[in-house]
Amino acid sequence: MNSTTRKAIGEALENLLARAQNGGPVLRLGLMALGSELGAAEVLQGGLMAQQATPGLRVVAIGPKVPGFEALEWLETDNCEANVVAALEKALAEGTVAGAVAMHFPFPIGVATIGRVVTPAKGRPMFIASCTGATAASRGEALLRNAVYGTAVAKACGLVNPSVAFLNSEGAGPALRSLTRLQENGYAVNLGSSGRGDGGNLLRGNDLVTGAVDVLVCDTLTGNALMKIFATFTTGGGYESVGFGYGPSVGEGWGKVVSIVSRASGAPVVANALALTAQAVQGNLPEALATELHTARTAGLDTELEKLRPKEGPATKAVQKPPVVPVDAEIAGVDVLDMEAAAEALWAQGMYAETAMGCTGPVVRVPACAKASAEGVLRRAGFI
Numbered sequence: 001m002n003s004t005t006r007k008a009i010g011e012a013l014e015n016l017l018a019r020a021q022n023g024g025p026v027l028r029l030g031l032m033a034l035g036s037e038l039g040a041a042e043v044l045q046g047g048l049m050a051q052q053a054t055p056g057l058r059v060v061a062i063g064p065k066v067p068g069f070e071a072l073e074w075l076e077t078d079n080c081e082a083n084v085v086a087a088l089e090k091a092l093a094e095g096t097v098a099g100a101v102a103m104h105f106p107f108p109i110g111v112a113t114i115g116r117v118v119t120p121a122k123g124r125p126m127f128i129a130s131c132t133g134a135t136a137a138s139r140g141e142a143l144l145r146n147a148v149y150g151t152a153v154a155k156a157c158g159l160v161n162p163s164v165a166f167l168n169s170e171g172a173g174p175a176l177r178s179l180t181r182l183q184e185n186g187y188a189v190n191l192g193s194s195g196r197g198d199g200g201n202l203l204r205g206n207d208l209v210t211g212a213v214d215v216l217v218c219d220t221l222t223g224n225a226l227m228k229i230f231a232t233f234t235t236g237g238g239y240e241s242v243g244f245g246y247g248p249s250v251g252e253g254w255g256k257v258v259s260i261v262s263r264a265s266g267a268p269v270v271a272n273a274l275a276l277t278a279q280a281v282q283g284n285l286p287e288a289l290a291t292e293l294h295t296a297r298t299a300g301l302d303t304e305l306e307k308l309r310p311k312e313g314p315a316t317k318a319v320q321k322p323p324v325v326p327v328d329a330e331i332a333g334v335d336v337l338d339m340e341a342a343a344e345a346l347w348a349q350g351m352y353a354e355t356a357m358g359c360t361g362p363v364v365r366v367p368a369c370a371k372a373s374a375e376g377v378l379r380r381a382g383f384i
Contacts, residue, residue, distance in 0.1 A: 027098055029277055030099070034063035041068070057278055081104065103262070106357075140171050142219060143172065163214045173202070203216065255286045352367065
């Protein structure tokens with residue numbers, strides 16, 4: 001019997017034993033164990049808390065092994081965050097883990113995370129759509145997609161008919177009108193309303209504190225700020241103690257369930273993030289989104305998205321995209337509205353580049369060997 005066969009038999013027996021002990025199937029979730037501002041032990045303690053509280057959950061820590069956490073499974077790496085991310089991506093691709101919680105993951109444009117907070121006035125959970133990544137490059141389209149994507153995440157996580165409303169901010173009015181037309185055309189969205197005396201589907205700050213709806217829709221950067229405020233309002237800002245983290249990733253055609261927590265997230269938030277990720281995996285989030293998109297499209301989603309996209313100006317000469325090469329370095333500081341133009345500025349110089357949304361905002365991804373040159377091009381062009 002070769003080593004591969006022995007390993008497969010061992011894993012099968014382990015799964016059978018775990019199922020017998022837990023009364024159900026085993027769900028393995030990866031946990032990035034490197035990069036926390038609070039230290040690896042804080043994150044790993046959250047892994048232990050989640051594993052102890054959730055029958056059938058096995059947390060697979062990914063990173064340099066830390067003594068004292070032998071109760072977790074491990075995929076060991078060296079002390080390099082890029083290698084931890086690579087190991088996480090490999091584990092997801094091979095099915096070693098069904099989902100993961102990470103402090104950093106470079107999502108492509110079109111993919112965002114839907115966070116969940118505990119609102120302080122009534123202790124009511126509320127999803128925030130979205131708070132990392134970007135569902136679209138333009139604000140109006142992203143807001144409408146966030147409403148659909150946030151609904152899908154809420155349903156995958158157990159809410160049958162989640163209420164949805166927009167934060168009263170720039171672009172919310174047109175997006176709300178589009179969503180209302182979809183509802184009138186048969187899209188079964190549950191439009192929530194403000195708890196203030198005059199009601200309405202645009203929420204005020206008071207509604208955020210009380211958790212007036214199940215899913216709050218806003219742009220990503222606002223959602224990210226709200227997540228941090230809700231998570232740290234009892235601690236003074238340096239330790240995120242409350243909530244479920246920045247939530248599972250969701251996007252059209254995106255098959256991975258990767259949840260994000262902050263580098264300042266404490267063990268309770270990490271534990272809640274793992275539990276939420278388990279719900280999203282068990283609720284088959286990619287399929288839930290595909291179903292939600294289908295029903296919305298039947299009601300005219302594509303037409304409404306087109307209405308919300310910015311109108312193009314005079315045609316300009318297209319820039320030839322260079323041949324694709326691996327990108328393993330990130331350049332931050334480019335405004336979200338300038339991301340595509342920044343990439344094209346590099347293409348014009350023969351440099352291959354991609355755009356993505358990192359956990360701290362937009363990034364342009366380039367080969368590490370070309371990073372310095374690329375930064376020079378972007379700086380001269382005024383992008384950074």
